[in-house]
Amino acid sequence: MSTNKIALVTGGSRGLGKNMALSLAKKGINVILTYHSQQAEAEGVVAEITAQGQQAVALQLDAANVQGFDAFFEQVKAALRNTFDTDKFDFLINNAGTALYALFADTTETQFDEMMNIHVKGPFFLTQKALPLLNDEGRIINISSGLARFANPGSSAYASMKGAIEVLTRYQAKELGARGIAANVVAPGAIETDFGGGRVRDNKEINEHLAGVTALGRVGLPDDIGGVVAFLCSEDARWVNAQRLEASGGMFL
Ligand code: NDP
Numbered sequence: 001m002s003t004n005k006i007a008l009v010t011g012g013s014r015g016l017g018k019n020m021a022l023s024l025a026k027k028g029i030n031v032i033l034t035y036h037s038q039q040a041e042a043e044g045v046v047a048e049i050t051a052q053g054q055q056a057v058a059l060q061l062d063a064a065n066v067q068g069f070d071a072f073f074e075q076v077k078a079a080l081r082n083t084f085d086t087d088k089f090d091f092l093i094n095n096a097g098t099a100l101y102a103l104f105a106d107t108t109e110t111q112f113d114e115m116m117n118i119h120v121k122g123p124f125f126l127t128q129k130a131l132p133l134l135n136d137e138g139r140i141i142n143i144s145s146g147l148a149r150f151a152n153p154g155s156s157a158y159a160s161m162k163g164a165i166e167v168l169t170r171y172q173a174k175e176l177g178a179r180g181i182a183a184n185v186v187a188p189g190a191i192e193t194d195f196g197g198g199r200v201r202d203n204k205e206i207n208e209h210l211a212g213v214t215a216l217g218r219v220g221l222p223d224d225i226g227g228v229v230a231f232l233c234s235e236d237a238r239w240v241n242a243q244r245l246e247a248s249g250g251m252f253l
Contacts, residue, residue: 002028002030002053002054003029004030005029005090005233006029006032006080006088006089006090007029007030007031007089007090007091007092007093008033008076008091008130009021009024009032009034010034010061010063010094010095010126011036011063011095011096012031012033012034012035012045012058013034013036013039013041013042013058014193014194015194015195016095016143016188016193016222016225016226017033017093018041018222019225020093020095020225020226020229020230021056022045022048022049022226023226023230024091024229024230025048025049025052025054025056027233027234028054029054029090029230029233030055030056030084031049031054031055031056031057032056032076032079032089033046033057033058034059034060034061034063034096035059035060036060036062036063039058039060042058045058055083055084057083059072059075059076059079063094063096063122063123063126064114064118064122066121066125069129070129073133077133080133087133088134088135089133089138090134090135090233091139091140092126092127092130092134092138092140093141093229094122094126094141094142094143094165096122097118097195098115098118098195099196100115100155100157101154101155101196101199102154102156103153103154107156111157115158119165120164120165120168123168124168127140127172131176134181136180136181139182139232140172140176140182140183140184141183141186141229141233142168142169142183142184142185143185143186144162144163144165144185144186144187144244145162145187146187146190147159148162148163148166148187149187149252162187166185169183169184169185170183170242173241173242174242177241182241182242183241184241184242184243184245185243185245186228187244187245188220188224188225188246188247189214189219189246189249190214190219190220190248190251191220191221191222191225192219192220192221192222193222201219207219210251213251213252214248214250215249215253216249220248220249224247224249225247228245228247232245
């Protein structure tokens with residue numbers, strides 16, 4: 001059942017973003033997904049979505065480089081015109097991100113700036129520049145982290161940025177409500193992806209530790225997250241606004 005709606009998912013080539021793209025397509029939503037360097041992975045996701053009967057396009061984006069956003073949105077406009085025969089899209093999912101594990105005392109200014117650029121400044125201006133292309137009644141979903149609620153040593157810079165995106169989400173909801181646009185946060189707990197060199201998935205000790213502090217007794221899988229984002233893009237979620245939805249199996253309760 002196709003809805004003719006279109007979602008733009010940043011970092012849709014792998015991990016959580018890939019699962020979000022596939023889950024959105026399952027709900028009949030077409031997808032523009034972005035990749036940073038893994039074009040072949042992204043084209044694989046496009047092929048899976050196309051096989052599900054939805055339309056999809058993959059575009060390159062450095063979500064940390066605001067200077068590149070105008071050129072990126074020219075590509076989005078072309079994709080909207082050429083592939084979807086429209087000039088607007090409906091859902092923006094700010095998901096692209098990279099990890100940093102460094103104690104507060106050791107975090108360098110360069111590391112801090114990297115985290116700031118990809119997790120705060122990038123989504124801030126990407127969303128601002130997306131506004132003319134976003135349909136009224138559209139939705140913005142910002143991906144945060146359980147680490148913005150609980151403190152685990154080694155994540156002070158990363159988690160501070162995720163905290164910032166949560167505050168920004170409330171301002172977006174307040175200021176864009178007049179256009180019927182809702183903004184919400186999805187905050188995953190620890191999930192088995194390539195993130196941080198795949199440490200949650202591949203390091204047995206870390207995996208077992210995190211499972212042990214999770215009420216449901218295991219770490220998360222990408223499939224635990226994509227459907228939550230797809231739900232927030234569904235008609236059933238139309239009255240959910242300015243909320244933080246943590247999907248962590250109940251970590252550190
Ligand atoms: P992955 O490392 O599996 O995937 C990262 C994705 O982001 C890829 O699609 C990658 O593209 C893209 N990406 C990386 N750098 C850039 C960049 N500079 N510009 C644009 N795109 C980029 O990570 P996850 O799927 O696990 O993480 C997705 C989001 O979820 C992040 O925001 C992360 O902070 C958050 N999160 C993750 C958790 C986890 O445990 N996994 C827990 C809580 C939150 P490419 O394939 O081309 O490299």
